Amino acid sequence: MAEENKPGRRASRRGGWWFLGAMLLLYLIVGRLDPALFEASLTGFVSTLTDLLPLFGVMFLLLWLFNLYVRSGRVMKQLARAGGMRGWIFSVGAGVLSMGPMYLWYPVLGQLRSEGLRPGLAAAFLYSRAIKIPMLPFMAHYFGASYSALFVTSVLLFSVLGGAALERLERQ
Amino acid sequence: MNSAKRAADRPSPREAATQAGYILMNLLPVMIGVLLLISLLSQFLPRLLEAGLFGGSPIQDALVGASLGSVAAGQPVVSYLLGGELNGSGVSLVGVTALVVAWVTVGLSHLPMEAQVFGWRFAVLRNLLAFVSALCIAFIIPAVLHG
Numbered sequence: 001m002a003e004e005n006k007p008g009r010r011a012s013r014r015g016g017w018w019f020l021g022a023m024l025l026l027y028l029i030v031g032r033l034d035p036a037l038f039e040a041s042l043t044g045f046v047s048t049l050t051d052l053l054p055l056f057g058v059m060f061l062l063l064w065l066f067n068l069y070v071r072s073g074r075v076m077k078q079l080a081r082a083g084g085m086r087g088w089i090f091s092v093g094a095g096v097l098s099m100g101p102m103y104l105w106y107p108v109l110g111q112l113r114s115e116g117l118r119p120g121l122a123a124a125f126l127y128s129r130a131i132k133i134p135m136l137p138f139m140a141h142y143f144g145a146s147y148s149a150l151f152v153t154s155v156l157l158f159s160v161l162g163g164a165a166l167e168r169l170e171r172q
Numbered sequence: 173m174n175s176a177k178r179a180a181d182r183p184s185p186r187e188a189a190t191q192a193g194y195i196l197m198n199l200l201p202v203m204i205g206v207l208l209l210i211s212l213l214s215q216f217l218p219r220l221l222e223a224g225l226f227g228g229s230p231i232q233d234a235l236v237g238a239s240l241g242s243v244a245a246g247q248p249v250v251s252y253l254l255g256g257e258l259n260g261s262g263v264s265l266v267g268v269t270a271l272v273v274a275w276v277t278v279g280l281s282h283l284p285m286e287a288q289v290f291g292w293r294f295a296v297l298r299n300l301l302a303f304v305s306a307l308c309i310a311f312i313i314p315a316v317l318h319g
Contacts, residue, residue: 016198016199016200016202016205017201019201019202019205020201020202020204020208023204023205024208026208026212027212030212037212037215040215041208041211041212041214042211044211044214044215045207045208045211048207048210048211048253049207052207059196060192060193060196063192063195063196064188065188066192067183067187067188067189067191067192068182068183068185068188069182099195102279102282102285106282106285106286106288106289109289109290110290113290119290119294122290122294123294123298123301126277126298127277127298127302127305130248130276130277132249135247135248135249135252138249138252138253139252141256142252142255142256142259143252143256143259146317147313147317150312150313150316150317151269151272151273151313154273154309154312154313155273155277155309158305158308158309161305162298162301162302162305166294166297166298166301169297170293170294170297
């Protein structure tokens with residue numbers, strides 16, 4: 001997770017604030033042009049934000065635990081060496097535990113590929129990144145715990161199925 | 173010896189909290205911005221539904237959701253917020269699930285970068301398989317949930 005602190009992240013961090021600034025400007029314009037729409041939208045925003053506020057605390061706690069205990073670099077090193085069932089478990093596990101934007105992971109995967117990482121395992125890693133444990137409370141809030149559990153199970157299953165299918169197609 | 177090395181690698185609770193705060197601060201403006209945008213767009217959602225963007229057959233909803241999710245880029249949590257609001261506005265769970273799954277698994281915006289590392293064949297095949305699996309998951313989850 002240390003990649004989050006690299007200087008290259010500064011541009012995307014500023015991008016987030018620019019986006020928020022643009023939304024506030026949009027609201028100002030809407031407020032001038034259509035006060036009723038502005039009021040309805042703002043009421044909806046405040047209501048949703050109030051609902052979600054406690055989840056930010058849960059998210060912080062999960063991120064803290066991840067930073068404290070998960071060393072994704074170590075998992076990635078194992079991934080390059082692992083084969084068979086262990087390889088699938090490592091690739092899916094590494095995908096779930098990996099944090100940060102995807103573009104930061106492509107060079108790492110490229111390096112691992114040159115060291116012999118199987119394409120199916122790379123695909124499983126990319127697919128299982130869909131599961132972000134610190135963000136699951138938000139999914140559970142909107143869709144319920146059963147939905148979230150099914151989502152996680154399906155993504156894990158399809159990570160391996162997709163990886164295996166891709167490996168087969170690549171061989172043809 | 174190994175456990176001592178592992179403990180030395182590990183950040184202190186304070187450092188871990190700083191890193192977590194940093195990540196959260198990166199996400200916060202995007203999430204608040206997206207909530208503002210969704211709150212505004214949700215005022216138009218009934219009209220979009222009436223216009224037929226969603227609300228057709230389940231297959232059509234799944235295709236529309238997966239296509240929108242494939243071209244979108246951003247944090248997975250944004251797709252949860254968007255999907256949740258769409259579902260609350262009456263969009264079917266099939267369409268919303270296709271959107272959420274494709275959002276986090278298909279990366280059309282990353283395709284050139286992925287192709288540069290793995291080759292075009294790998295990148296196109298992987299994204300196609302992810303799109304198809306988004307459609308499958310979109311039908312599996314509601315089917316299991318609603319028996």
